[in-house]
Amino acid sequence: MQFHRRGTSTCVFEDMPVVVSAAAVVGPREGKGPLGDTFDMVYSTTLLGETSWEKAESKMLRQAVDLALAKAGLEESDVDFLIAGDLLNQIISSAYMAREYDIPFLGIYGACATMSEGMGLGSFLVGGRFARYVLVASSSHHDAAERQFRYPTEFGHQRPPTGQWTATAAGAVVLGAQGKGPRIESVTIGRVQDYGVTEPNDMGSAMAPGFADTVWRHLQDMARQPEDYDLILSGDLGRIGSVVGRQLLRKKGIVIDEIHQDAGVILYDPSPEVGAGGSGCGCVASVFAGKVWKELYEGQYKRVLLVATGALHSPTACQQGESIPCVAHAVSIVSGDH
């Protein structure tokens, strides 16, 4: 049997899965941010007419999935797998979204790395000819995450400058065996990295080693230089994690400063509330599905490396004194005419 693997961690596709459509929906704060006009839909409230944050998040995710399906011109019956994940306990936003669709469902958890984990898995299913089309979606909701990971939303407290603001956003993409659009050429699944950071208010620093390791492995496996990419989009290292991640790569002789952007940094205008930048599964999902997918589709970018990074801790683990294990997965995407 011939394996489609290169180096230590990278899978390459003979038949490259196509990202046929993408949709991003966001909350009001994200809509007012620098990327506001790149999203398909901006909600005016964070409750979305629902009775709880959790229900609102699930609705948002459903909206992103519906939009992605409509943009691809597909019916539910055309899609063979639905892969989704979010930040809430037992990934309820995804499960409650999935009960609305007649599509086989795989729920995944990769914290903020969920989108690239899902796109990786979806590519394997399409590339391995197990599916015609796969829907991949992920979401996060600021208030729902806040009450689960930190404090009640109306509790008055000061956020440290290293803290990150969980985005109220959802993104969905449709991967297909054929069609027009950017194509996924390779996927690098990351290893969990833990450098002993115990502060959940500084996830950027915790995630940076995972990011650096995955980018380094991807470039090694593919025998490439950073210059071969027009953009390395990480999500969500934030301002601090981005600098640390770039510095860690520099130590290995890899300079990505010119081509690196972080979804958490570009989603919001800087403010003390937002702290080091955005975070959450929906952050990188919406930035990719909104801005980057379009730019790839239109050929403004020839090759993009999407590296979503996830902090795999829980409040319980942190209270028990555990450090934060982190993972990053890379998906290399080329524009249609490549």
Place this chain on the structure above:
Amino acid sequence: MTKANIREQEAYSVFLEDFRPKRATLRNIVVAFLVGGLICTIGQGVLTFILSKGIPLKQAYVLTSSVMVFAGALLTGLGVYDRIGSFGGMGAALPITGFANSVVSPAMEYKREGFVLGVGAKMFQVAGPVIVYATLTATIVSIIKLYVF
């Protein structure tokens, strides 16, 4: 193995120091002093007003606290106190209005899970430890006062 060993962890922690922004301690202290001072001045105003109505001092203290707790709760319900807290930090958290905020905010947050398992169970999520250790400290200090002095 991808879990860094102690030496690597320490090296990383030292490496991080250059990148972590310092907390704006001086700014936070000054703002906390002003915000906390303002809240206490309002409290003093309330007390003076109540006293001017001829209410005895002991009862006026209790009434003032009640008024301030009510104000904190109201501002939490109106979605204002979290902003005062994020601006004023400890200055907003320490006065009794902050205590009201710490009880009312979880009560509001968990109302969706019902009045028993939501509001009832989670109301003291933030304030609980304060009550426990305040009671413990008060008891210990009282014992010391009673038997030592």
